[in-house]
Amino acid sequence: MKQFQYTRAQTQQSALEAIAKPGTKIIAGGTNLIDLMKRGVTAPDKLVDITHLPLKNISTTKTGIHIGALALNSAVSENSLVLEKQPLLSMALKAGASPQLRNMATVGGNMMQRTRCTYFYDTTMPCNKRAPGSGCGAMEGINRMHAIFGASDKCIAVNPSDMSVGLAALDAVAIIAGKKGERRIPFTEFHRLPGEHPELDNHLAAGEMITGIEIPDNNFAKNSYYLKVRDRQSYAFALVSVAAALDISNGTIKNARLAMGGVAHKPWRLFDAEKSLIGKPATEESFKQAAQIAMQGAKGYQYNSFKLKLAPATITEALKHAAGLV
Ligand SMILES: Cc1cc2nc3c(=O)[nH]c(=O)nc-3n(C[C@H](O)[C@H](O)[C@H](O)COP(=O)(O)OP(=O)(O)OC[C@H]3O[C@@H](n4cnc5c(N)ncnc54)[C@H](O)[C@@H]3O)c2cc1C
Incomplete structure (x- = not known):
């Protein structure tokens, strides 16, 4: 694994300043990022640990529930507000990974986790998502886990997040912080289809971070x-x-x-x-x-x-x- 620097952000502002620099990545629970670094799929120069920022809260708003980006998958799935108002989210989270992983994984990290396509993980194989222009190993390869909707001739990988499926169904909104302030993206528009640029998983811009999500009240x-x-x-x-x-x-x-x-x-x-x-x-x-x-x-x-x-x-x-x- 390539050597990297590590720093812990004490404020949201300092985290945003740090990730504005090229080669810098956020680390939250680390359950996906560290695997990718160990395998050489990604090689950041610097990691900014955001786990000490106050973004773990789960609370009601006038129109729904707000969940901080650092709320743990386990905490969200067991939260009484979530169980009462949005049990679908709890079910989706509990279907993911294992109890140990859910105890480390965060909401923001889960939204940003990368595909589990084996060609993406195997650095000896072509993959337009990992190395744009190298080709797609899965297209003519072992594509049992792959997409049946919205694929392109560049990529047929799927998004692996269970939580995100629940949030897309529930009309959730992602809350994003960046240099220019806060913006909100409807969950169904947060992730992208591969098109010509499968290296891009979502519409988060460079230098932005997720601070939370909101789920509007419903009768479901x-x-x-x-x-x-x-x-x-x-x-x-x-x-x-x-x-x-x-x-x-x-x-x-x-x-x-x-x-x-x-x-x-x-x-x-x-x-x-x-x-x-x-x-x-x-x-x-x-x-x-x-x-x-x-x-x-x-x-x-x-x-x-x-x-x-x-x-x-x-x-x-x-x-x-x-x-x-x-
Ligand atoms: C063996 C195994 C099985 C799994 N099975 C499942 C499964 O069945 N279903 C499922 O849904 N998931 C599964 N997962 C994935 C797991 O849910 C994710 O690894 C986890 O949710 C990632 O969260 P994290 O906080 O650890 O993210 P990290 O690993 O810390 O980060 C992941 C990515 O998110 C970025 N990031 C983190 N927080 C933010 C933020 N606030 N703003 C912007 N970017 C951010 C990081 O820079 C990094 O690129 C599995 C994982 C493993 C290892």
Whole structure:
């Protein structure tokens, strides 16, 4: 591993000044960044530890819940406000990693974690995300875990975060600090599709940091569910995951939110499928129809075409759980 400098930021201002310098990276829980440094995928000159900044708070606002960027994944998933108002987020977090990792991992770090594509991690292989212009090893390689939506001819990697799928479904907003002050990005627009620039995972600009997220109040707490399909029951990334949230009144769906993980370079929100559910009875038939709509535009590769069947089945099953049918 390349030698690097380490400093601990005492204030948000000093953290922003430090990360304005090229070659400098934030470190929070370190559970992704240190792995990437050990493997030579990334080699920063300097790390700025932000874990002593006061960004761990979870509190109510006039319109929802605010969660600081340094709140631990374990703390968020067990928080009473989150469990009461946004249980879907708790379910998504508990589906990720392991208890030990969730005890170190932060909200900001989870949003920024990099793909688990094996070609990205293997520095002997081509990867446009790690080394722009080198090619994509996965396109003709072992692409079982890869995207079926929104891929480009440069990259078919997927975003590995479970938490981000829940937050995309819940209309969360990312709060960003930079030299010019604060800005807010709707969660569905925080992560990017690969297009011509797969090296960019999201719309955070150089010199900016995440300070928190906000989740607006909603009527989904009673009928929401996170379903993750993976090779092992724990400690495995999603083949397909679905965050489903319904607002049901007298058996009729008044409102719906759906997002998928493990299928695209960003959490994949299913806007058309959501719309199709509104006004329909909360039945398996309605859910199957929505799942078919959700699959429009999906494309499989040599080893991941099974996702074309797995994804709609997972959507249907997640909606059945959310509606209390199973
Ligand atoms: C074995 C293993 C299994 C895992 N399984 C899962 C899983 O199933 N599901 C899942 O969702 N995740 C999983 N993870 C990933 C884990 O959730 C992430 O590693 C973790 O969330 C990253 O958070 P961190 O605080 O440790 O980030 P770090 O490793 O400290 O940082 C990650 C990146 O985020 C940047 N960063 C951190 N904080 C900020 C901020 N506030 N603003 C801007 N940039 C920031 C850093 O510069 C770095 O680039 C797994 C990890 C491991 C090692």
